[in-house]
Amino acid sequence: MQDLPLGHRRRGRSSVGLRAIGLRGLRGRARAEAECRGQRHRQQTLLRTQTHRRGPSNAIRRARPSASVRAQPTRTRAARASPVPQARQPQPLRLCPMSSQAPVVTRFAPSPTGHLHIGGARSALFCWAFAKAQPDGGGGGGGRFMVRIEDTDQARSSEESARGILEDLAWLGIEWDDGPMLEVSRLSEPGSASTSGDRPAVRVIGANARPVGPYFQAQRVPIYARFLNQLVDSGRAYPAFETNEELEAKRKAAVAAKQTYRYDRAAYQQFPTPAARRDRMKQADTHGEPYVIRFHAPSEEIVVRDQVLGDVRIAAGELDDFVIRKADGFPTYHFAVVVDDETMGVTHVMRAQEHLYNTPRHVALQKALGFRTPVYAHMPLIFNPDGSKMSKRDKAKAARKAVKDAMGKDPAITPRSLAMSVGADAKNLADFIAGENDSLDIAATLARHFNIPLPEVEIYDFRNSGYLPEAIVNFIALLGWNPGMKQSDGKDLEKFDLAFLARHFSIERIGRSNAKFDRAKLLSFNGDYLQQLSDDEFTRRFIAWCRDSQPATAAALERQFAANLPALIRMAKPRAKVLRDVLKVIEFALVPDDQLAFDSAAVQKSLRANNDEGLGILKRFAPVLESVEPFTPDALHTAMETFAARELPADPAGKSNLGKLAQPLRVAITGSGVSPPVHDSLACLGRARAIVRLHRCLEAAQAR
RNA sequence: GGCCCCGUCGUCUAGCCUGGUCCAGGACACCACCCUUUCACGGUGGUGACAUGGGUUCGAAUCCCAUCGGGGUCACCA
Numbered sequence: 012m013q014d015l016p017l018g019h020r021r022r023g024r025s026s027v028g029l030r031a032i033g034l035r036g037l038r039g040r041a042r043a044e045a046e047c048r049g050q051r052h053r054q055q056t057l058l059r060t061q062t063h064r065r066g067p068s069n070a071i072r073r074a075r076p077s078a079s080v081r082a083q084p085t086r087t088r089a090a091r092a093s094p095v096p097q098a099r100q101p102q103p104l105r106l107c108p109m110s111s112q113a114p115v116v117t118r119f120a121p122s123p124t125g126h127l128h129i130g131g132a133r134s135a136l137f138c139w140a141f142a143k144a145q146p147d148g149g150g151g152g153g154g155r156f157m158v159r160i161e162d163t164d165q166a167r168s169s170e171e172s173a174r175g176i177l178e179d180l181a182w183l184g185i186e187w188d189d190g191p192m193l194e195v196s197r198l199s200e201p202g203s204a205s206t207s208g209d210r211p212a213v214r215v216i217g218a219n220a221r222p223v224g225p226y227f228q229a230q231r232v233p234i235y236a237r238f239l240n241q242l243v244d245s246g247r248a249y250p251a252f253e254t255n256e257e258l259e260a261k262r263k264a265a266v267a268a269k270q271t272y273r274y275d276r277a278a279y280q281q282f283p284t285p286a287a288r289r290d291r292m293k294q295a296d297t298h299g300e301p302y303v304i305r306f307h308a309p310s311e312e313i314v315v316r317d318q319v320l321g322d323v324r325i326a327a328g329e330l331d332d333f334v335i336r337k338a339d340g341f342p343t344y345h346f347a348v349v350v351d352d353e354t355m356g357v358t359h360v361m362r363a364q365e366h367l368y369n370t371p372r373h374v375a376l377q378k379a380l381g382f383r384t385p386v387y388a389h390m391p392l393i394f395n396p397d398g399s400k401m402s403k404r405d406k407a408k409a410a411r412k413a414v415k416d417a418m419g420k421d422p423a424i425t426p427r428s429l430a431m432s433v434g435a436d437a438k439n440l441a442d443f444i445a446g447e448n449d450s451l452d453i454a455a456t457l458a459r460h461f462n463i464p465l466p467e468v469e470i471y472d473f474r475n476s477g478y479l480p481e482a483i484v485n486f487i488a489l490l491g492w493n494p495g496m497k498q499s500d501g502k503d504l505e506k507f508d509l510a511f512l513a514r515h516f517s518i519e520r521i522g523r524s525n526a527k528f529d530r531a532k533l534l535s536f537n538g539d540y541l542q543q544l545s546d547d548e549f550t551r552r553f554i555a556w557c558r559d560s561q562p563a564t565a566a567a568l569e570r571q572f573a574a575n576l577p578a579l580i581r582m583a584k585p586r587a588k589v590l591r592d593v594l595k596v597i598e599f600a601l602v603p604d605d606q607l608a609f610d611s612a613a614v615q616k617s618l619r620a621n622n623d624e625g626l627g628i629l630k631r632f633a634p635v636l637e638s639v640e641p642f643t644p645d646a647l648h649t650a651m652e653t654f655a656a657r658e659l660p661a662d663p664a665g666k667s668n669l670g671k672l673a674q675p676l677r678v679a680i681t682g683s684g685v686s687p688p689v690h691d692s693l694a695c696l697g698r699a700r701a702i703v704r705l706h707r708c709l710e711a712a713q714a715r
Numbered sequence: 716g717g718c719c720c721c722g723u724c725g726u727c728u729a730g731c732c733u734g735g736u737c738c739a740g741g742a743c744a745c746c747a748c749c750c751u752u753u754c755a756c757g758g759u760g761g762u763g764a765c766a767u768g769g770g771u772u773c774g775a776a777u778c779c780c781a782u783c784g785g786g787g788u789c790a791c792c793a
Contacts, residue, residue: 122793164792255791271717271789303791320720329718337791344793364720368788389720392786396726400786486727489742493728503729503741522721522728525786529726532743542756586755596755617753651752673752685754 115154117142117359119180119187120348122161123173126469129401129528130363130393131176132183133487137390138361139185140488140509140516154358158190158217159351160227163341173227179470181216183480184509189355190226192217223355228347235342238350238380239304239335243292246285247379248335250292250302251278273331279307304336306346306376313371318388318518320364325371333372349373353382361388361518364525388518391491392525401528406465407449410457414444417461433460467530475560477590479552481508482537488512490526506539538588546580553580556590564594567601578644578694582687599681600695604703609711613684617674618712625675626712631658632672633705642698647690651676679708 117138121131135158142154158177162168177193180186193216217226225231242248258274265272282288295302308330315323335346342350352360352373367389377384395401418424426444430437433456443453458465467473473483489505494515496504507515544552557565572579579600583593599607618625632654639650651672659668673689680701686692693701 120793124793161793167792258791266716269716301791323719325718334791339791341791343791348793363787365787366793367720368718369793391721394786398785489727491727495729497729497741501740505728505742524721526728527726529743532727535743538756588755613753655752668752670752677753683753687754689752 113356113358115142115145115358116157116189116356117154117361118157118159118352118355118357120159120161120351121173121176122164122167123169123176124164124167125172125403126471127176127179128469129473129487132179132185132470132483133393133490134362134390135180135185136183136484136488136512137492137516137521138359139187140512141359141361141518142188143513144516155188155221156186157223157355157357158187158226159355160191161344161347162227162229163337163344163347165229165339165341168229175471177216179474182474183470183484185484186216189219189221189223190217221356228351229341231347231351232341234354235336235347235350239342239346242306242335242379243288243304244285245379247307248304249279249282249288249307250295251305251334252295252300252302253278274305274333276307276332278305279332301338303334303338305332306335306372306379308332308372309375309378313374315367315370315374315387317367317370318386319521319523320367320389323367323370330371330375335376345369345372345376349376349380349382352385353377353380357385359386359388361390364389364392388521390521391523393490394525394527396527396529398527401468403451403468404449405468406451406454406458407443409463409465410454410461411444411446413461413463414457429457429460433457477556477560477587477592478533478537479540479590482533482540484509484512485540486533486536490528491522492516492520493522495520506536534588541587541590542585544584546577546584549584550576550580553583553590553593557594560591561594564601571601572695575695575697578691581644582691582695586687596687597695599683599686599692604700604707607682607704607707609678609682609708610684613678613682614712617678617684618708623712624671625678626709628659628672629675629679629705629709632676633702633709636693636705637698637702639698642694642701644688644690644694647693648688651690676705680704 119131119135119138121127121135127135139156142156145154147153158180160173160176162173173191174193177191178195181193181195194213195216196213197211219226239248243250261275262272282291292302294300310328312327313325313330315325317323333345334343336342341347351357370387370389374384376382393401395405399405414424414429426441427437429435430440433440435453435456439448439450440453442448443450454465464476465472467476467478470483474480485505485507488507494504494507494511496515498504541549554565554569557568579597583596586596587593594601602608618629635650635654639646652669655669655672659671674684677686677689677692678684680689680696681692687695696704
């Protein structure tokens with residue numbers, strides 16, 4: 012077991028239930044690997060490396076006659092895509108290209124360069140669900156779901172990010188059979204209301220039971236080296252020494268000549284035999300000369316059998332000789348993926364459609380290495396409502412817009428003045444506003460300053476806003492998949508949980524068209540899930556969330572409301588669509604009694620109108636309030652009703668006159684004309700505070 | 716731009732493979748009314764889509780073609 016168990020350390024997240032145990036720098040570990048192999052100099056080469064924006068174009072076209080060759084049950088679209096009837100002739104099908112004994116293995120392979128994105132979560136969910144939905148062969152129980160960390164990009168990967176992604180997966184309830192070990196606290200798990208019991212307080216997700224680890228690619232470099240050598244020896248891979256400048260010049264020339272650029276294989280011709288290439292590589296290695304290794308692409312057509320889209324073909328000669336090992340000694344994505352999927356026994360690859368174009372390369376590599384080809388399924392992409400890609404940049408955009416709106420309204424606000432008031436670096440802030448950087452820190456600072464919400468795009472954000480994992484799981488499952496079932500009332504079934512997915516998920520029902528992420532519907536789902544919770548469970552979840560996301564508020568709450576929790580939940584729960592809403596609902600109770608502000612319009616309307624009618628009623632009600640016993644929502648409600656029936660003139664239309672008391676009382680104790688039911692609000696405050704507030708209101712009115 | 720994928724209410728979708736039961740069903744959003752001490756919830760009802768044009772067929776949302784529209788991709792990133 013080479014992977015260390017991962018603990019928790021994200022700032023402000025200490026009580027989510029993921030606790031730190033041993034850590035070691037991911038980057039440091041990977042670098043050590045490279046250095047042991049005498050490649051320190053190549054690390055430095057990375058600093059000079061530039062990225063290329065242009066590259067080969069691949070001619071991929073939709074399969075025709077053989078489109079119906081696919082795993083059972085046959086997909087509809089593929090058949091439709093086939094204009095040639097005889098194409099439906101039976102052909103050998105293979106659900107699992109590995110040996111018939113091998114279990115289905117799916118994998119989620121995130122790059123640890125940020126939080127878990129909503130799209131990534133869906134990919135993970137589908138992979139998980141597909142594995143779990145495999146029939147139990149009697150031995151092991153369905154398929155296996157694996158997580159592998161693709162950290163071959165030394166500049167961008169971080170262990171912190173890897174851990175964050177695993178935590179978010181765990182929080183969603185998507186647990187991996189094979190992969191890095193993550194220790195999670197049971198305290199925060201649903202249904203574990205108490206800390207007592209014999210169960211240990213923590214458990215570990217992830218293992219290396221098969222065993223096919225390590226699960227960090229940076230730790231698998233020796234494995235890649237083996238297969239790299241195999242390719243060099245067989246003449247299918249070769250070193251290339253061109254500088255980026257040289258390649259860029261060729262690329263520009265091709266563009267100028269209106270031709271599609273493709274790497275010209277110059278380096279392949281330069282050293283014509285595997286032996287010559289090996290010598291050249293050895294020489295370069297001893298002299299610290301940087302080079303990449305390229306794959307000699309096949310000159311035959313490549314077919315990708317996709318379970319969602321049908322067959323996709325790339326014409327012979329359209330693939331160019333892409334890089335498989337970078338100058339820093341690490342494999343590129345393409346190579347690492349292919350080697351790992353084979354050596355880790357992955358049978359089904361399900362990923363977003365943005366990867367479709369990578370697949371021919373992977374298939375070509377598999378053939379060259381003599382590997383099996385897994386079953387592929389590319390799922391539709393998820394977009395913002397405006398059609399743009401969901402990205403963390405959306406947060407910067409939202410913050411930028413807030414700044415510009417503010418500057419439009421108040422010319423006194425300048426980047427400089429703003430930097431002063433939020434305590435940010437003026438240059439950074441000016442750049443941010445100008446769109447020259449998308450700093451998430453600045454975005455968050457500005458959002459706080461202007462009190463605007465930032466759009467949630469990552470699981471972490473939704474968690475922070477008080478969404479429930481079961482709502483998110485349900486909602487994202489529906490983005491690109493549908494059970495196609497009806498409920499007993501005849502309506503479409505769309506509320507379901509992980510267990511349902513593990514039973515009913517199928518690739519056949521994955522859609523083909525891209526989906527827009529509808530926040531309003533997610534919010535509605537979350538509200539529904541929140542309302543389904545028992546009061547106790549709701550309380551537990553709210554407290555856990557609050558400790559996690561708003562520790563200071565949580566402390567204040569637990570101090571003030573210890574005795575009044577039932578009253579608190581009674582008034583807040585029905586009004587909450589996310590856990591954060593609870594804070595809004597109880598805000599009036601959180602402010603100190605002597606600092607409560609009164610909304611002037613509400614005061615006018617409910618207290619002052621009709622010659623201070625409301626104030627008069629309040630004065631008469633004050634003694635009642637002081638004597639209500641017990642001071643509970645029900646008793647308060649009864650007291651109010653009794654008072655209203657006895658003391659207040661009946662409405663000519665015979666309608667309830669309770670409002671004549673309730674509204675003034677509401678304004679007096681909450682400062683606003685809008686609040687939860689007055690009796691609940693009173694109970695929540697408790698008798699002493701309610702009376703203080705009532706008298707304070709009456710005195711303030713008298714003073715005028 | 717080359718190549719590829721996709722196209723049912725504003726949004727997510729059911730229906731499409733196996734054409735008629737679909738003047739297209741559900742959910743979210745929206746509108747109206749009801750309930751109501753405000754807000755929220757809840758209840759009832761409503762507006763709202765087969766991208767367009769050709770074909771095949773007695774009959775097309777469903778099959779075929781074209782057009783248009785949207786998206787993906789074209790790195791020593793994954």
